[in-house]
Amino acid sequence: MRDLTPLPLQPADVPWPTQRWPEGGRRPDGLATLADEIFGLPETQSVSYALLVIHRGRLVYERYAAGANRGYLQYSWSMxxxxxxxxxxxxxxxxxxxxxxxxxxxxxxxxxxxxxxxxxxxxxxxxxxxxxxxxxxxxxxxxxxxxxxxxxxxxxxxxxxxxxxxxxxxxxxxxxxxxxxxxxxxxxxxxxxxxxxxxxxxxxxxxxxxxxPTPRFDRSGTFVGSSFLLATPQDFARFGLWYLRDGFWEGRQRLPEGWVDYARTPTHLDSANGYGAHFWIDPDNPERFYCSGYDGQRILMAPTQDLVIVRCGRTPEGHAPAVFDRVNAIVDLGW
Missing domain, CATH: 3.40.710.10 (DD-peptidase/beta-lactamase superfamily)
Structure with missing residues (x-):
């Protein structure tokens, strides 16, 4: 197993978001501009429904568009x-x-x-x-x-x-x-x-x-875990924070020791794609790992910056860089 960036602990002064997300915290310069660019892309390229940024366990940015809101269930697809x-x-x-x-x-x-x-x-x-x-x-x-x-x-x-x-x-x-x-x-x-x-x-x-979360099942009773789970972006963010916290939540280790590291250890890594175990890895920044779904759904975990970013929308594959270059630029801001 290659050396992995340590996963950050939940700050002692930040409550877990089991009941509700703690909000506040500093927004670095440039965040609003990058979010405006993501939501402002032409509809022929991309429609963004939701963008959430979690920093050090706090919800520091949340935005919805195209008829979506906090209660609007989003498709996971392959997330x-x-x-x-x-x-x-x-x-x-x-x-x-x-x-x-x-x-x-x-x-x-x-x-x-x-x-x-x-x-x-x-x-x-x-x-x-x-x-x-x-x-x-x-x-x-x-x-x-x-x-x-x-x-x-x-x-x-x-x-x-x-x-x-x-x-x-x-x-x-x-x-x-x-x-x-x-x-x-x-x-x-x-x-x-x-x-x-x-x-x-x-x-x-x-x-x-x-x-x-609303999972869908086929007639045989199997969860169609390749593709079909609906949830709000805030709940997708809870899942991302759980993995960023190494499977620990509110005083209990809920995943086996090493299970998250297993997910983010590369099985495949080249200039175009990185993949661990049912999680993707950013080939340009291999410490970052993420859940990815069709049409540009993403839950991105960045350990060094202690960030989770959730993006839901409708973006054809050919236009995905217009969105995710900006999402990655958010990670690279001065957190």
């Missing part, structure tokens, strides 16, 4: 993958899952896929065939999984894919991988969607004060 990482971590801490063991997937018994581990699934290194294309319905696996023939049992659709590479030899981002994990979670937790909802609330959402 839900990072929530799936947290659910796995909780079960690991309870001794109910071992990520180093072969993944319990019945379809894989008796062939080479039986060697795939949960660790490899979390790091997108299973070797399974899966085309992560959001536009070409003919070439895509993610479109039929979410909206076509696979939508009723997303985990089985993905688990049926053959190996394209030996396990742990190639990194390949795959929404199918996450739904295989979520089918495993369904079976370990039991009692279908109601059991999963109870577990999510009792072990994750309620302790953090996240009151709005």
């Amino acid at each position: 839900a993958k990072s929530v799936t990482h947290a659910l796995v971590g909780i079960l690991v801490g309870q001794g109910r899952l071992d990520i180093t063991a072969p993944a319990p997937v019945p379809e894989w018994q008796g062939d080479a896929r039986a060697e795939i581990t949960l660790d490899q699934l979390l790091r997108m290194s299973s070797g399974l065939e899966f085309a992560e294309d959001y536009y070409d319905g003919g070439a895509s696996d993610v479109i039929p999984m979410l909206f076509g023939e696979g939508r009723f049992d997303t985990g089985t659709y993905a688990a049926d894919k053959p190996l394209a590479h030996p396990p742990d030899s190639v990194w390949s981002y795959s929404s199918g991988t996450t739904n295989i994990i979520c089918r495993i979670l369904r079976d370990v937790i039991g009692n279908g969607p109601s059991g999963m909802l109870d577990f999510m609330h009792e072990e994750l959402f309620d302790p953090l004060g996240m009151r709005t």
